[in-house]
Amino acid sequence: MASRVPCPHCGLRPKEEFTIKGAALPRPAPDAGEAAWIEYVYLRENPRGAYDEFWHHTSGCRRWLVVSRNTLTHDVYGARDVALGGETQP
């Protein structure tokens, strides 16, 4: 786990300000098959290494971010605003 997270709006902030939702997965289309939805709602990869996650800057700007980090080394590669897109900022 990172000690500080680079919020693209607020800068490097303590992890206690954030809430983690989990894997940054795209939501399937409403008519996607049951398998796709089961996958989206229940199944997670739990990789050893690079991982993209949804983090909410709850006690800050209240924006949802995609945080790219390494579950093994705890390195944080960067974060981007989920809606505004753009490059992941270290």
Place this chain on the structure above:
Amino acid sequence: MSSYRLPSGGLVDRAASLAFTFDGKPMQGFAGDTLASALLANGQRLVGRSFKYHRPRGVLTAGAAEPNALVTIGTGGRTEPNTRATMQELYAGLEATSQNRWPSLAFDVGAVNGLLSPFLGAGFYYKTFMWPAGLWEKLYEPFIRKAAGLGRATYEADPDSYEKCWAHCDLLVVGAGVTGLAAALTAARSGARVIVADEHARAGGDLLSTTATLDGLAGPAYADAMLRELASHPEVQVLPRATVFGWYDGGVFGAVERVQKHVAAPDPRRPVERLWRIAARRAVLATGAEERPLVFGGNDIPGVMTAGAMRTYLNRHAVAPGRRAAVFTTNDSGYALAGDLERAGVEVAAVIDSRPDALAFPGLRARVIREAVVSDAHGGREIQAVDVWADGKRERIAVDSLAMAGGFNPVIALACQRGAKPRWSDAHGAFLAPDVDGLSLAGAAAGVTGLAACFESGVRQASAALSDLGFRPTPLATPVVEGDVVPAPAPPLWMIPGVKGKAFVDYQNDVHRADLDLAVREGYGHVELAKRYTTNGMATDQGKLSNVNAIGLLAKARGVSPGEVGTTTFRPFYTPVSFGALTGAHHGKHFQPVRKSPLHDWAARRGAVFVETGLWYRSSWFPRDGETTWRQSVDREVLNVRANVGLCDVSMLGKIEVCGPDAAEFLNRVYCNGFAKLPVGKARYGLMLREDGFIYDDGTTSRLAEDRYFMTTTTAYAAGVMTHLEFCAQALWPELDVRLASVTDQWAQMAVAGPKVREVLQRVVDEDLSNAAFPYLAARDVSLFGGRLRGRLFRISFSGELAYELAVPADYGESVADALMQAGEPFGIQPYGVEALGVLRIEKGHVTHNEINGTVVPADLGFARMVADKPDFVGKRMLSREALVAPGRPQLVGLVPLDPAASFRTGSHVLSKGAAATLENDQGYVTSTAFSPHVGSTIGLALVKNGASRHGEEVLVWNGLRNEMTTARLTSPVFVDPANEKLHA
């Protein structure tokens, strides 16, 4: 004063005499003393009893690694057990108490354990107390707990305060000895932001104990000069009494600063301890090295200590270790001590050097015995003699103190806390840590020896870190050092021949050499297994002195190198950190914030009894004179709402404004029922699902304008719903133009309910409130008090009565509530609390999170027809999965006991009549219960298999925990006004 204090010298202030007590005995020390140095000066060598064998123990070190001299400091709520006397500064009035002895330190009954030691070796728990198993909890464990142990924590509350803070710097220097000061000064002169943390009261490290000079200055004077210059740099912060205990991700270090642990009466305006989180771009670890004890018999007898410690007490505190000392050394460092002892007038009976080729030190009068070892020390509560083996012969030498110089273990714990593995260096005879992730080691922590070389090492590592950061480093010139004994690395001496007595490896946990041999013999020779089998390194000192000796002995026993044995895992904390520091200000009332409704004081004035629900304080009920039980108050409040009118504070409901051109579409996707066609001026009950199809939350949402909605959530889920909506708006559908704002705190909201409510409200609200003009589910901006105030009025009802909710700006809440009470007086208005609110909603069959418990879908609660046929909403796809539409799902029902005098509890299970209480027979469970004054008995809501089609069936309500069985009837969940005539009145 005492006989062990030298007449002159040292860094103690002889003008400032400090009185203190040890086990009630009055003693004197000086400012500048630690508790350990003061005890030694008073001739108090016996300081504690050991963990398992209750052996007499004294001061072994002069620092954080101390395993023996653990005492309880203070009284009452300030009682602090297991304080290392070597780290505790002396203050006037300090009260110290020895530990783990009964009835007294000098006469300890537990010492009989020493005689039982054949049965108390490594793994004795596992072998001795196996059978009968029943005796473990009753007899063995309490006995062991009582016999073995450390100090006892107090049950009194800590009267002091603690705080936490962040700090940021370019370079963090851990340790302010010669290395750390050189590194810090290099960085300071280069213009970097620097934090220097040192665990001792006074910075300087070994400079404070050495007799060497630097550029002609004595060590302490040189350290002070460096500190003075550091203080002159505005971007440098020196933290004394601050232990950096952990290295965390992203260059963040944890440190605890003991702000007021060295004073008798802490200033209440300041914390006693401060927890720092230091975000450092680079760090230099200048933590020095611990001197390794030597593992001979009786190496724990009071009077035996490490050579460096003895030198510190002698030179820094002006305390002689005794009258006649011996030095047992494997390297040149023992000679520095021997020379200092002689200069201070202490007789050195012998220097016992394990090396065959030790050089002669000019000027030393003491006899040097080469290629020799101390095999055993003798004595009871104090050392009296040592057995020296040389040339195959044993010689007993009478001494009253013994120094051990077994080489040095660099203090590398911090560098290895994040997974870096130490490697064994034969050249250094020590484990060294790699420089990783912006942290580098310098000085003795990197295996460097000698003041000049350490100085250079500090300058070099700081310069490298600064260059990395883009600074142009300004290296310091190394001072000319004279009189320093620089020990060349010497091979470690693990296994000492001829040992007869107990040779301790881990002093604090009473692990001796034979325990490690036993571990290897029994197949636990792996370093991690040996640790757990023998408990070596598991005490509060975390093996600072013992781990490397244990590794060396395991290596010998297994016939491999120490590097092959390897180390155990390093983890925070480096030294124990108090719960107080970790808690900071977050305790008692400050553990979490308190949320008070804008009507809190209004309710308090009316005598409300409050209940904590999450962070909120909610008014539970409003007792009146003569009411002796809460039920009397609640029944009255319920009946008054049904008969007249009542007012309830519902300000704590979550309130969210949803605005923007796409607000309607947004709501249509977050609720499972339709919101797109909700007309302006209307409220609608909404059900929000999770993506897995289960209900998440409910509430009413009103359309105030074409592009503006006012959503309410349940109190408990207000924050969660807000976060969920933000996720939907930002992550799922960023193309929708919608804005969200939490307005929970902006509005005071009152539910006003009862058949007479319209007359009351009409006296306050300017608009026509007739049923035609303001029908059920109307929701509008309204004018109040003849245009003096605007509010929002919603004709919605949780109680089942004709009811409204009135929201006014929060600051007007109290006045408006008072005005309503005044207006309602002729109609019998009474305030009602959250208890009555609960009874009213159960009577009406309205659900809360008791029913929306994460296992129900809309159809289970009778809301099947609410689920709209629309292209998408959160939970749509998963709601149609097989298990959620299968027959036999639990459905909401009402429940009444057949005997009105009988009752049942929430959580009880429902069984078919006559069925045994088995899992297979389970029909469901009771989700809510209340005494209904309207029905005249207990009533309940329950989730029962196919419950909607079983109204009228007799069932058993079974509570296995309390062994209760009640016969009851399943009913409609609506006990009041099933035709909703009251709502539409």
